[in-house]
Amino acid sequence: MTMPDPECYDLHMRRLFLISTLFFLAARVFASSSQAYQDYLYQFDQYRQKSTDFSVAKNEYEKFGTLTSQTTAFQKTVDVLSQRDNLLRAYLLLLNEKLNESPGAASTDRNLYLSLVRNEVTFLESHRKLVDAIGSLDDAKTASGNLESHYNALSASIRQTIAGIALDGLLRLASQFDQSLSDSKVLIVTNHGLFTPEKQSTLDRWVLQITNTRSLAQQKIDDAKGKSLLLSSLNPDQQNDLFSDIKKNLAQGKQYLLDGSSNLRELVEAMRYQDEYGR
């Protein structure tokens, strides 16, 4: 019986370790975003509960005005303000994990969105300290106002990040589309002599048409990207309207890519067969 080669054994073990590590890291990334989502749902549930308790306590205090009802209202106010921060923080962490899962995002774009999220998390952490220091209902009003004055910027950052994640998905598909179009062009050029002149002319015409469709898709993607940069300067209602426009542009971009990929399919089929006339 021959002994195994130690060098070969070592090489195989290293490969196995590397593959296992990569698999573990990939699983951890996807587990992170689903874990973040579960945490967000939990915080949202807690917020709804505390919001209801706050409303009840507030109504009782406004109705009876007793010291007991005032104390309860104060406590419930602190709870809901604290939970509001927890909820927003959990949501921002979810966005963070989703950004980390987007492999196609250009590093500059991803860094932009990550910094937006990080800034908001930093703000919430400082706001949490303000909430912890609340001593009266007046303090609570001040602390709440602090978040509310920042809310425009917060919701703009959130919408910008969501748009960025959606844009990243579409850009990844556009990149795959470009690769397939480029490969088909290379095939047509390389096999120039194998096609009849008629067929060659048809293929060239179709490639031009597909390229035009791709340009239209890019136009819509660029429109969406440009609009997402304007979100921070708007109030919440205007942000909602612009965000709807951004989604519409992305949907139009997707449709153009879909039409283009269908045309690519036709191009491939035309290259695959010759008809009975040899075309």
Added chain:
Amino acid sequence: MADSFIFTPRESPQPRVESRHQQTVSIVVAIVTIMLLGGLSFILYSRFTKQLQPVVTAPIPLPTIIAPSPVRQIPAVATQSAFLRLDSSVASLTGAISAYSVEDPSLSPPVLEVPLPIPR
């Protein structure tokens, strides 16, 4: 005159003695005649009392013309590995684009009560 009203019996004919064979033949002829008449009656009855049914003519089969299916020649380019890779990538691309969703429902931001109506 009274004599004209006297009934004079006619002489009865002498009985004929038929043979057995002749009797059998007569019976058979009678039976056959009855059957024929009965069958004819039945046919006439069923023909005139039955409702006319639509006449269904069997479709006349057309002569099958076997046309040759068009022969599609596969050019050399279709057997190249680059072409096969392209074919596969275009198929998966179409599926990926179709599956892409502009809006991820899990990323819908939370709806908060802002400003919070804090009691004085």
